[in-house]
Amino acid sequence: MSQVFYRSPIRSYPTISHAQGVFLWDTAGKEYLDGSSGALVVNVGHGRDDIAAVMADQARRVAFAHTTRFTSMAQEQLAQNLAERLGSGDYYTYFVSGGSEATETAIKMARQYHLEQGHPERTKILSRWASYHGNTLGALAVSGHIARRRPYDALLPKGFAHIGVPRAENAQCLSALKTGLCACLQEVEAVIQQEGPHTIAALFMEVVGGSALSAFVPHTGYLPGLQTLCRQYGILFVVDEVMTGVGRSGDWFAFQQESLAPDLVTMAKGLASGYAPLGAVSATQSVWETFRSGSGNFQHGFTYGGNPLGAAVGQRVLEIIEEEHLLENVRQQGVRLHRHMKTLQQKFPIIRAVRGRGLMQGIVLKSDPMLAPGSIATRLGNIAFDQGLIIYPGSGGSTSPVGDHLLIAPPFIISEAELDDLQSRLEASFALLAL
Numbered sequence: 001m002s003q004v005f006y007r008s009p010i011r012s013y014p015t016i017s018h019a020q021g022v023f024l025w026d027t028a029g030k031e032y033l034d035g036s037s038g039a040l041v042v043n044v045g046h047g048r049d050d051i052a053a054v055m056a057d058q059a060r061r062v063a064f065a066h067t068t069r070f071t072s073m074a075q076e077q078l079a080q081n082l083a084e085r086l087g088s089g090d091y092y093t094y095f096v097s098g099g100s101e102a103t104e105t106a107i108k109m110a111r112q113y114h115l116e117q118g119h120p121e122r123t124k125i126l127s128r129w130a131s132y133h134g135n136t137l138g139a140l141a142v143s144g145h146i147a148r149r150r151p152y153d154a155l156l157p158k159g160f161a162h163i164g165v166p167r168a169e170n171a172q173c174l175s176a177l178k179t180g181l182c183a184c185l186q187e188v189e190a191v192i193q194q195e196g197p198h199t200i201a202a203l204f205m206e207v208v209g210g211s212a213l214s215a216f217v218p219h220t221g222y223l224p225g226l227q228t229l230c231r232q233y234g235i236l237f238v239v240d241e242v243m244t245g246v247g248r249s250g251d252w253f254a255f256q257q258e259s260l261a262p263d264l265v266t267m268a269k270g271l272a273s274g275y276a277p278l279g280a281v282s283a284t285q286s287v288w289e290t291f292r293s294g295s296g297n298f299q300h301g302f303t304y305g306g307n308p309l310g311a312a313v314g315q316r317v318l319e320i321i322e323e324e325h326l327l328e329n330v331r332q333q334g335v336r337l338h339r340h341m342k343t344l345q346q347k348f349p350i351i352r353a354v355r356g357r358g359l360m361q362g363i364v365l366k367s368d369p370m371l372a373p374g375s376i377a378t379r380l381g382n383i384a385f386d387q388g389l390i391i392y393p394g395s396g397g398s399t400s401p402v403g404d405h406l407l408i409a410p411p412f413i414i415s416e417a418e419l420d421d422l423q424s425r426l427e428a429s430f431a432l433l434a435l
């Protein structure tokens with residue numbers, strides 16, 4: 001009998017033994033191909049001696065020093081390197097231990113920014129339905145995922161409003177954007193007006209949809225349009241790059257593919273590639289300057305935030321991505337993976353759409369209205385697991401029109417042969433689902 005309080009206390013889980021590259025093995029000797037990098041985490045691959053060496057070295061020197069008293073070389077170096085990769089905003093980075101902490105931090109940073117600016121009335125946060133920004137209560141209130149929110153609805157803080165999902169292939173939107181706002185952006189502006197523009201602190205957005213909207217990419221012009229609306233109404237524009245950040249889209253950050261200039265960028269997951277818990281919020285110089293020249297104190301903090309061990313791993317991960325030219329591999333293998341998905345779509349009518357960026361590809365399934373949302377994706381995920389393939393099933397949430405879907409997102413180091421192996425395991429899983 002185990003004393004572990006599992007995510008699902010009615011399930012039994014295989015025990016992980018070890019992992020290497022894109023493969024994991026359990027203690028019974030079964031092999032799994034990691035087709036989702038865990039949960040889009042292990043970007044540079046499993047079992048790396050170079051990262052283990054960095055961890056051992058950092059732990060021997062100093063693993064922890066509280067950030068109310070110390071900074072560390074590791075934290076300084078990582079912030080510097082992120083600033084270089086984030087581009088023109090001259091970003092300053094606040095380190096935390098994961099994606100939900102990053103969202104909470106960004107909420108509070110946005111709120112305090114407006115206080116520092118003399119705008120106490122700006123309290124509300126806007127975000128999108130069919131989104132996911134984390135599981136702590138603030139992050140869950142930002143998240144537009146009904147199923148995840150429902151048990152905790154009564155506890156969710158007030159002051160969070162949601163906009164709709166843009167209609168990605170709306171030709172009218174594309175032509176409307178040439179002269180002004182498309183219908184989707186007009187709807188956003190209507191929500192802003194309804195809430196009261198002067199009451200809104202920030203708008204949060206996943207540049208590429210994640211677990212609630214598998215690799216959904218809004219139509220060209222939509223995200224820049226959102227940013228323009230934010231600027232117009234004095235709202236901070238926050239992009240959530242917890243899944244997409246640090247290379248997953250084929251660029252360092254997905255917002256760069258849309259030429260955006262966000263005020264705050266959240267990241268986690270692949271930042272330390274699963275070797276240490278690490279997340280971050282990067283703020284533009286102008287946001288940072290508001291704190292520096294204002295109260296001089298961000299009224300927030302977590303014990304493990306900015307710890308040298310996590311930062312040292314993050315720094316090594318950035319170096320690996322560069323040394324091994326992994327952004328190029330993400331782009332190349334991403335094209336191949338997308339082609340594979342298209343082939344699958346021709347073979348299996350249950351696949352409604354395939355989409356994505358880089359090594360973050362989504363498969364949208366035709367939902368069965370008789371079944372609970374997510375149940376087909378979950379079944380397929382379980383079949384694939386039996387076939388030795390790990391994928392990431394999801395759904396838009398109970399009342400969302402967006403149904404079951406999967407994310408396929410292998411580590412950046414995946415080779416062509418391994419990608420073909422992934423494809424055959426996935427195809428076998430779809431064939432079994434059809435039985």
Ligand SMILES: Cc1ncc(COP(=O)(O)O)c(C=O)c1O
Pocket residue numbers: 039098099100101103132133134135206210211240241242243268269
């Ligand atoms: C886009 C996005 N933001 C935030 C989070 C929350 O991150 P964490 O699970 O590390 O708290 C997730 C997790 O899946 C995510 O996908």
